[in-house]
Amino acid sequence: MASPITSSFQTSNLRSAFLGERKGFIVYSAPASNVGFLKKTVECKESRIGKQPIEVPNNVTLKLEGQALEVKGPLGQLSMTYPREVVVEKEDSGFLRVKKAVETRRANQMHGLFRTLTDNMVVGVSKGxxxxxxxxxxxxxxxxxxxxxxxxxxxxxxxxxxxxxxxxxxxxxxxxxxxxxxxxxxxxxxxxxxxxxxxxxxxxxxxxxxxxxxxxxxxxxxxxxx
Known part of the structure; x- marks a missing residue:
């Protein structure tokens, strides 16, 4: 015959948790269906700032190697390495875009941030x-x-x-x-x-x-x- 602890664990609801034995008392958790269970899905919305393209002036040159971007202009040179959550792409029209590589909350946070940092680099080396x-x-x-x-x-x-x-x-x-x-x-x-x-x-x-x-x-x- 199985012990009370084992049988209780086997017959418990999948969403219930077994707390174990403490000070001689066997403590069981109540099934989540009895106490209420709230589940909320967090949607990763696209950043309004992150999806905007970055215009690159004619006097600015870009060098993109993997996750590293180097921007050079008449006022100076700047470089930055991007996290794996975002990627940088240069379009044929001359615009630069920062896109999400994965659909996660962190990627959504990084999207708008690194788009702004990239735009600051382009404006900085060209206008200051x-x-x-x-x-x-x-x-x-x-x-x-x-x-x-x-x-x-x-x-x-x-x-x-x-x-x-x-x-x-x-x-x-x-x-x-x-x-x-x-x-x-x-x-x-x-x-x-x-x-x-x-x-x-x-x-x-x-x-x-x-x-x-x-x-x-x-x-x-x-x-x-x-």
Whole structure:
């Protein structure tokens, strides 16, 4: 005669689970048909951004080898290796397309992301990108010494920042900084490192902010009423 544990496991519903024996008690799970079972199928919809073609200008050359793409233009050269969830194809019309290789949730997430990254590469080497910052505060100023950006932000010493390769910086009226280049991620990272030294404070708005940034102001503490 089979043990209670074995017989219960053999006669249980396929969707039920056997929990085993614990502290001398035999614990059984209830069939899923008794407690309710919710099953939801997740559909992998095609990304609206990912399915858009990428226009390649005449002054940009592409080199595609397997999952690696190299883009070269008048401003510079960029390369990227794609994950196995997506593939890159060059059409006869000159457009570039990023497609899903498999129908999974991760592939759906990677589709739109890598299409955007690919478009940034093409636009970057042909037209370039720029990020503008503004210094607000008494005595706040910026100057260039060759490939070194010098910032006076109210510290006891000036802040000196070396410019990365492929990044150009222009200073206007000592209070406006323009960071430009062909790699959008590098531009954003360097601009963020400048802003990090003195983020804008919410009371008087002093600090380093992006030109299109809106700083939410707070009302200062009122003096004591007499």
């Amino acid at each position: 990108f720029e990020k503008r910052l503004q210094l607000i505060g008494v005595g706040y100023r910026a100057t260039l010494e060759g490939r070194i950006l010098v910032l006076s932000l109210g510290f006891s010493h000036p802040v000196r920042m070396n410019l990365p390769d492929g990044i150009q910086v222009k200073v206007e009226e000592n209070t406006r900084i323009i960071v430009s280049g062909y790699d959008k991620s590098e531009i954003g990272q360097f601009a963020a490192s400048i802003r990090k030294w003195r983020p804008p404070e919410p009371y008087k708005g002093k600090g380093v902010k992006y030109a299109d940034e809106i700083v939410r102001r707070k009302e200062g503490k009122a003096g004591k009423k007499k």
